[in-house]
Structure formats: structure tokens, C-alpha cells
Amino acid sequence: MALLNVLLSDMRPGRCSATVEIRLLRFWEARNVRKGGELMSVDMLFIDADSTVTQGTVAATRQLRFRDRLTEGSVYTLSGFDVVRSSSNFRLCDAPLMIRFNDGTSFDKKFNPERPIPTEHFRFMPYSRLLELANTGTQLPDIIGEVNAIRSTITDRIPGAQRVMLTLRLESGENVCVSMFDSMALRFHTKFDSYEKEPRVVIATSINPKIVGGRMFLNATSGTHLYFDCDTAASKEVFDTLTGEGTDGDSGSSKVVHAQKIEPVTVSELNKFIISAEPQTIEFLCTAKVTGIQTEEGWCYIGCATCSKKLIRETASFTCAHCNEANAVAALRYRVTLTVSDESDTASFLGFDMEIAKLTCLQASEAAQIVGVGHDAQVDTDIPLSLAGVVGKTYTFQLKLNDFNFSSKHQTFTISRIFPERALAPTPTFAGHDGGQTAEMTNPGVVPQATDGELGNPHIGGNKASTSANTSDKRPQQGEADSDVDENGRKKAHVG
Numbered sequence: 001m002a003l004l005n006v007l008l009s010d011m012r013p014g015r016c017s018a019t020v021e022i023r024l025l026r027f028w029e030a031r032n033v034r035k036g037g038e039l040m041s042v043d044m045l046f047i048d049a050d051s052t053v054t055q056g057t058v059a060a061t062r063q064l065r066f067r068d069r070l071t072e073g074s075v076y077t078l079s080g081f082d083v084v085r086s087s088s089n090f091r092l093c094d095a096p097l098m099i100r101f102n103d104g105t106s107f108d109k110k111f112n113p114e115r116p117i118p119t120e121h122f123r124f125m126p127y128s129r130l131l132e133l134a135n136t137g138t139q140l141p142d143i144i145g146e147v148n149a150i151r152s153t154i155t156d157r158i159p160g161a162q163r164v165m166l167t168l169r170l171e172s173g174e175n176v177c178v179s180m181f182d183s184m185a186l187r188f189h190t191k192f193d194s195y196e197k198e199p200r201v202v203i204a205t206s207i208n209p210k211i212v213g214g215r216m217f218l219n220a221t222s223g224t225h226l227y228f229d230c231d232t233a234a235s236k237e238v239f240d241t242l243t244g245e246g247t248d249g250d251s252g253s254s255k256v257v258h259a260q261k262i263e264p265v266t267v268s269e270l271n272k273f274i275i276s277a278e279p280q281t282i283e284f285l286c287t288a289k290v291t292g293i294q295t296e297e298g299w300c301y302i303g304c305a306t307c308s309k310k311l312i313r314e315t316a317s318f319t320c321a322h323c324n325e326a327n328a329v330a331a332l333r334y335r336v337t338l339t340v341s342d343e344s345d346t347a348s349f350l351g352f353d354m355e356i357a358k359l360t361c362l363q364a365s366e367a368a369q370i371v372g373v374g375h376d377a378q379v380d381t382d383i384p385l386s387l388a389g390v391v392g393k394t395y396t397f398q399l400k401l402n403d404f405n406f407s408s409k410h411q412t413f414t415i416s417r418i419f420p421e422r423a424l425a426p427t428p429t430f431a432g433h434d435g436g437q438t439a440e441m442t443n444p445g446v447v448p449q450a451t452d453g454e455l456g457n458p459h460i461g462g463n464k465a466s467t468s469a470n471t472s473d474k475r476p477q478q479g480e481a482d483s484d485v486d487e488n489g490r491k492k493a494h495v496g
């Protein structure tokens with residue numbers, strides 16, 4: 001019994017036979033979107049009586065044993081677990097060690113903790129710190145702010161296409177944009193819809209700060225939780241300052257910017273649109289069958305393993321201009337021009353790495369190998385079987401048209417997302433006045449969260465879900481990728 005109630009800060013690496021008394025702050029699922037959303041682990045955040053916050057993880061193979069017992073806010077006694085070092089990437093807390101459940105772990109609810117344990121804990125960081133952390137992939141801080149605008153792009157009845165942008169005003173005065181995609185966007189809508197009024201204060205936890213096109217976005221991760229107004233003491237404190245001094249708590253006007261819908265079009269309508277409409281940035285959905293893969297420009301390019309940009313071939317090495325790296329590590333990336341048709345017409349759709357990998361369930365680097373380096377580099381496969389297999393299949397493509405699509409030279413449409421099939425999904429409803437700016441909803445720099453399975457890295461320390469937000473930068477941004485290829489010559493880009 002001498003070992004009872006060890007504190008989290010007393011933990012040492014290895015199997016822990018002592019018991020810790022902890023509160024479960026939050027838990028979430030870490031899924032691999034590249035493998036059909038396969039569950040990798042259930043991850044948790046714990047706090048003890050000393051306010052030490054530590055991450056915990058249960059592998060997918062044994063999560064069922066513990067799953068029913070997980071209640072956010074409950075106190076548990078935990079013993080017989082492994083203590084491992086935390087990954088230095090995508091940290092959700094400051095503890096150097098984390099808890100990994102094993103088959104001998106006992107985890108039981110406790111209703112009367114020996115010592116009081118805090119009920120909440122957030123890692124809010126000032127704006128300047130968020131800027132420093134942007135694109136580093138080191139920390140996933142929490143954010144709190146007053147709701148300034150809620151924007152949503154609804155793509156009708158396509159699961160996974162939801163996107164919500166939440167503009168929050170920080171206490172220090174800056175506005176930040178929290179971007180949520182797919183299941184996270186749906187979760188926001190579900191919470192929003194069941195809330196009887198518009199929230200004035202929102203906390204979003206474990207966000208990944210990114211700077212895209214000179215603008216900072218706080219991307220939601222699978223570990224992101226949302227709290228409104230008086231859900232927590234921290235948000236209530238801000239809420240009370242907003243609603244004090246005789247106001248009734250109603251901000252008066254809605255912050256919801258009317259949703260912009262992405263219109264479905266036929267291939268013929270798409271082809272006509274670029275001839276007849278004014279140049280603009282606009283997105284469409286188009287359901288069409290892949291009838292071929294255009295091979296003239298190859299199916300892949302040699303990209304930088306760090307930033308995905310196309311590498312410059314030197315005599316016996318690769319240079320990455322973007323990373324300013326003379327000896328860049330090469331990684332094969334998809335760049336595939338599909339011929340697609342529906343009953344109305346035929347067109348060319350250009351797909352990049354992540355979206356094509358979702359179709360083939362195989363990363364480019366798994367489908368083929370780069371042989372040699374620099375000028376001599378070749379790829380050992382003309383067209384991988386997994387890629388050839390998409391011919392004949394029908395998908396719904398989300399396409400992003402930029403100004404250059406409207407010049408006659410560019411008759412290829414860049415794919416921003418691919419959906420395997422149309423299916424019914426709850427359509428978010430946003431009642432609110434119209435007239436807000438929705439232009440930023442189509443910001444090309446915003447890419448979805450995804451799980452770290454896409455990194456292709458072995459997991460260290462089980463810090464899985466927390467890596468979920470980073471992988472979006474493995475995909476070239478639509479506009480950038482295209483101009484990159486154009487500037488440097490398409491011939492160089494392909495290596496088939």
C-alpha cells in the first residue's frame with residue numbers, strides 16, 4: 001500500500017506497479033484516414049491532484065476492455081501500466097512521459113478521490129506564441145476566444161466534405177481562424193444545433209497552428225474538443241466579462257455567415273463554365289467515371305520528403321528550393337491526370353498525392369520505387385496496378401477552379417477532394433442572416449486534418465492522435481502545386 005497514490009510527476013519509464021489517482025479530462029479516437037478510417041488507438045488526457053497533465057493511450061487491439069469505462073471528467077485509479085517517453089511532436093501537454101495501457105492495466109472509477117483533483121486544464125497560448133508554433137508540428141495548444149464569425153461550406157449530402165471556419169477574437173484583440181473538417185465539422189454542427197443559442201465564447205483544444213498563404217489557421221485535430229460559453233470555468237469567465245454590465249447575454253446579431261454551397265455540375269457544364277464565365281476561384285462537385293489515366297506526363301513526381309514540393313535534380317542529388325536543402329530526401333508523390341466522363345462530356349482532372357492515395361489505398365512510395373538520384377533518377381513502374389484499378393470507377397470529385405483554368409491553355413481541372421460515392425449525411429443547417437463574406441471558405445490553403453498514418457512513420461510513444469493534424473502539409477496545396485509544376489516544366493516533373 002506504500003505505493004498508493006503516486007503522482008504523475010513521480011513516474012519513471014518502464015512498467016509502473018504503483019497506483020495513480022487521476023481525472024480523465026478528455027479522450028478521443030486516433031484513426032488512419034488513409035486506411036479507411038481504421039482505429040489506431042484511443043488517446044486520453046489525464047490530470048492529477050498536483051495539476052500535472054499527462055497523455056495516455058490504449059492501442060486499438062485492447063481498447064474495448066477499457067472503452068465503456070471512459071467518462072470525461074471522472075476520477076480513476078490506474079495501475080499496472082507502462083510509462084514511455086512522449087513524442088516531441090504534436091504535444092498536448094508538457095509532461096515528458098506518457099501512459100500506455102497494457103493487458104495487465106487496471107483502470108477503475110473512483111468516486112471519492114484522496115485529494116481534490118482539478119476538473120479542467122487548458123494550455124492557452126498568446127498569439128505571438130501561436131505564430132511561433134505555426135508549421136513546426138511541435139505543440140497542439142488550446143485556444144479560447146469570443147465568436148466573431150461562423151462560416152460553413154456545405155457540400156450537399158457528401159459525407160466528409162463539411163468544413164467549418166470559426167473566427168475567434170482573442171482576449172489580446174487578434175482574430176484567429178479555427179478550421180474544422182469532416183467529422184470535426186459535423187461534431188461542431190451537432191453541438192451547435194443542440195445548443196439553444198449561438199455561443200459567444202468557444203474553447204477549441206489541441207489545435208495545430210499553420211500558416212498558409214501568409215495567414216494563420218488553427219486546424220482542428222482528432223484530439224480537438226469544443227466547449228461553449230459556460231461549459232467550463234475558463235470559458236465562463238470570459239463569457240461573464242462579455243455579458244456583464246447589464247446586458248442580457250445576447251450579442252444582438254448572429255455571427256453565422258450564411259453557408260456557401262458547392263454546386264454539383266456535369267462535365268459538360270464544367271467545360272462550358274470555364275469558357276463562358278469570368279475568371280474566378282470557385283469549387284464544384286462533379287460525379288464522373290474515370291475512363292483513363294493520361295500517361296504523357298507520368299503519374300508521379302519526385303517530391304521532397306519534408307515539404308512535398310517537387311525536387312530539383314542535380315548531378316547526384318536532389319535540391320529542395322522550398323526547404324533550402326541541398327541534399328533533400330526524395331519521396332515519390334502522385335500527380336495523376338485522369339480522363340473522366342459522364343453522359344454529357346469528357347474532361348481531364350488532375351489529382352495530387354493524398355487524394356490519389358485515398359483512391360488506391362497505397363501511397364506512391366509504396367506503389368513504386370525511385371531508382372538512382374539526381375539526373376539519373378527513374379521510377380521503376382510505368383503505372384502501378386493499384387492506380388490502373390481506378391479506371392472504370394465512378395467518383396464524386398470536388399474541383400477547385402482558379403483564374404488560370406479560364407485561360408485556354410489550362411483545360412485540366414485540379415481535384416481538391418475525391419469522394420468514393422454519394423451517400424446521405426446530415427446536412428448542417430445554419431440559420432442566420434446572409435451577406436457575410438464567404439470568400440475565405442474557399443481558401444486554397446486550407447486542407448483537411450488527417451491522421452498520422454499518412455506520415456508513414458512508426459509511432460513512438462503512442463502519440464498518435466496528436467499527430468493527426470500535421471499531415472495536411474504532405475499534400476501540395478492546390479494552387480501552389482500546380483504553379484510549381486508549371487513553372488518548372490512538366491517534363492521535369494514526371495519521372496515515369
Ligand SMILES: [Zn+2]
Pocket residue numbers: 304305306307308309320321322323324328
Ligand atoms: Zn522540401
